[in-house]
Amino acid sequence: MLTGSCLCGRVRFEIHGKPGPFGYCHCKMCQRANGTAFSANVPVRSKYLKWIGGRDTIAEYESSPGQFRAFCSRCGSPVYSRRDAAPDAFRIRLGTVDGDPERRSVGHFWVSSKAVWLELADGLPQHPGGSPSHSDAEEP
DSSP, X not given: OEEEEOSSSOSEEEEOSOOOXXXXXXXXXXXXXXXXXXXXXXXXXXXXXXXXXXXXXXXEEEEETTEEEEEEXXXXXXXXXXXXXXXXXXXXXXXXXXXXXXXXXOOEEOGGGOOTTOOOOSOOOBOSSOBTTBTTSOOO
């Protein structure tokens, strides 16, 4: 089991089961939503996600039609995103997770929008856009 929380600790959750594979997303929306060069979002099926506290503190913003980004309305921490098209899945912001998710990134996505000041030298595959075979990479 993994645990996680927002910066202020009001939003708390548990992940029961292994999260799905993830990638680093460099799209402009992820950059702006997270205030950094890229985001790391790990897919978790809703049946494996348990809210321990603060669910009523979460606010959602519809960043594009049918896609919602959620954050703690008290401290502003990004917590997850979700899509209407995939009601059984959340993309948990990996920075909110305590411990090792026992997954490693499969690559960098949307590097065509990568921050110009960031050099990628980790040897992971780099994709100019998203990948149809890797549906958990966020799209702009």
